[in-house]
Amino acid sequence: MKHLLTAAMPRDEAIALLDLAEDMHQIQDRELKKLPALRGRTVVNLFFEDSTRTRSSFEIAGKWLSADVINVSGKGSSASKGESLRDTGLTIAAMGVDGVVVRSGASGAPALLAEWIGRPVINAGDGTHEHPTQALLDAFALRRRIHGDAARGRALDGVRVAIVGDIAHSRVARSNALLLPALGAEVTLVGPAAFLPVPAADGTRLGLRAETSLDAVIDEQPDALMLLRVQLERQAGKVAPSAGEYITGWSLTDERLARLGGAAIMHPGPMNRGLELSSRAADADASTVLAQVTAGVSVRMAVLYSLLASTTEASR
Amino acid sequence: MTAPRTVLGPDEIARALTRIAHEILEANQGPDDLVLLGIPTRGAHLAQRLADRLTGITGIDFSARVGALDVTMHRDDLRGRPTRASQPTRIPADGIDDRVVVLVDDVLYSGRTIRAALDALADLGRPRAVRLAVLVDRGHRELPIRADSVGKNLPSARTEHVSILLEEVDGRDAVTIESAGATGEAGAA
Numbered sequence: 001m002k003h004l005l006t007a008a009m010p011r012d013e014a015i016a017l018l019d020l021a022e023d024m025h026q027i028q029d030r031e032l033k034k035l036p037a038l039r040g041r042t043v044v045n046l047f048f049e050d051s052t053r054t055r056s057s058f059e060i061a062g063k064w065l066s067a068d069v070i071n072v073s074g075k076g077s078s079a080s081k082g083e084s085l086r087d088t089g090l091t092i093a094a095m096g097v098d099g100v101v102v103r104s105g106a107s108g109a110p111a112l113l114a115e116w117i118g119r120p121v122i123n124a125g126d127g128t129h130e131h132p133t134q135a136l137l138d139a140f141a142l143r144r145r146i147h148g149d150a151a152r153g154r155a156l157d158g159v160r161v162a163i164v165g166d167i168a169h170s171r172v173a174r175s176n177a178l179l180l181p182a183l184g185a186e187v188t189l190v191g192p193a194a195f196l197p198v199p200a201a202d203g204t205r206l207g208l209r210a211e212t213s214l215d216a217v218i219d220e221q222p223d224a225l226m227l228l229r230v231q232l233e234r235q236a237g238k239v240a241p242s243a244g245e246y247i248t249g250w251s252l253t254d255e256r257l258a259r260l261g262g263a264a265i266m267h268p269g270p271m272n273r274g275l276e277l278s279s280r281a282a283d284a285d286a287s288t289v290l291a292q293v294t295a296g297v298s299v300r301m302a303v304l305y306s307l308l309a310s311t312t313e314a315s316r
Numbered sequence: 317m318t319a320p321r322t323v324l325g326p327d328e329i330a331r332a333l334t335r336i337a338h339e340i341l342e343a344n345q346g347p348d349d350l351v352l353l354g355i356p357t358r359g360a361h362l363a364q365r366l367a368d369r370l371t372g373i374t375g376i377d378f379s380a381r382v383g384a385l386d387v388t389m390h391r392d393d394l395r396g397r398p399t400r401a402s403q404p405t406r407i408p409a410d411g412i413d414d415r416v417v418v419l420v421d422d423v424l425y426s427g428r429t430i431r432a433a434l435d436a437l438a439d440l441g442r443p444r445a446v447r448l449a450v451l452v453d454r455g456h457r458e459l460p461i462r463a464d465s466v467g468k469n470l471p472s473a474r475t476e477h478v479s480i481l482l483e484e485v486d487g488r489d490a491v492t493i494e495s496a497g498a499t500g501e502a503g504a505a
Contacts, residue, residue, distance in 0.1 A: 020401065020402055022404070030439070035389040036389065036435070037389040037394055309394045309399055310398055311395050312397060312398055
């Protein structure tokens with residue numbers, strides 16, 4: 001693995017990354033949270049879009065591995081003075097950094113950067129395209145919830161996951177739609193028709209089953225319900241439901257929570273309480289929201305280690 | 317490349333481990349504060365076997381005093397080699413502070429794995445003392461490190477390859493040596 005641009009990866013590679021993250025996860029229980037594996041490496045967090053949790057998660061991950069981590073945000077950098085992505089990337093590379101974590105509103109920006117700067121690039125979310133570390137941390141949190149301490153080496157075979165919300169515009173949904181099925185999970189996409197991706201010739205969307213009725217999917221008793229952040233303000237002028245319509249049809253309300261059974265309640269954050277899910281659902285025992293955040297650090301440590309620890313060609 | 321020559325068979329390995337268990341107790345003047353930490357993969361299995369023997373000898377249950385210490389993140393050759401996979405670390409619930417930690421590994425060679433283990437240990441706590449027990453010492457140290465207990469001193473050429481096979485991993489117990497060519501995890505340790 002030379003870069004992490006997409007969550008599309010072979011099953012073995014995904015399991016190996018999750019296993020590595022499992023070992024990294026042990027650092028959470030330690031007083032001294034520092035491993036020397038990336039000592040002397042420099043990682044730049046290049047964020048052209050606002051982000052608190054993803055950026056700080058990468059920053060903590062890098063620092064716990066002893067890398068030097070520098071944050072460069074779009075605002076206040078030369079990008080706001082009109083510098084191109086290529087020039088910004090080459091400038092940062094010229095300072096001698098070993099890897100770049102990039103978030104951009106432009107789908108495909110990390111892939112271009114990877115071509116230009118000749119060192120490892122990690123996609124921390126690009127437009128409506130992908131957010132691979134989010135999918136990895138979702139898979140990690142789900143695998144842990146199901147298998148507990150025996151999670152190492154396991155996949156998600158037969159685990160039924162419903163992803164609910166604005167699937168078409170969600171990079172989180174897209175990356176999960178690639179990764180979870182590769183691990184054996186059965187994924188159903190759920191949302192208003194206007195939020196579902198365009199169907200392929202065989203009727204599947206992103207190669208997966210899609211449903212418009214959340215109630216029907218809840219009746220199937222899935223193992224996990226992944227609720228996406230809904231940004232109705234972004235949908236102005238489109239054939240999108242109002243907030244009221246969305247809550248009626250697709251929110252995890254108290255009433256739906258009561259029918260959910262033992263399903264894990266997942267959310268990538270930040271949550272809109274009362275919109276994607278009720279406050280009670282957000283704080284339920286079945287909610288994995290905070291476990292996902294913790295998993296994020298471990299998964300990003302695994303990714304940084306995999307891409308930056310070795311400098312030999314054989315590992316790339 | 318010659319065929320591997322068996323240096324230790326199952327009975328000899330068993331006797332060596334029994335002797336090491338007695339040596340550990342004698343050096344420590346009893347079982348107090350002893351904790352065994354094996355270095356994965358095979359060192360962890362050897363630590364478990366030593367713990368079983370110590371339980372048998374002393375009548376004290378050692379199952380909560382044995383664990384595994386992965387040293388991958390502390391190695392000094394991460395940069396120059398293909399990315400190494402890690403293994404789980406399992407530290408006894410009571411920790412290692414003020415304990416006598418016996419590190420257990422299959423082969424002692426350059427000493428670099430043990431150097432990494434000492435660093436990894438320092439991040440986890442402050443043992444009263446650290447000892448080292450290995451099944452095979454094949455020489456060629458690159459650091460000032462020596463073992464307190466050795467199952468078998470095995471003079472070898474650097475070009476030779478020493479393999480430790482254990483029932484738990486390999487389906488049988490044996491120590492073999494062969495001239496260059498073959499690759500394996502144990503010989504690199």
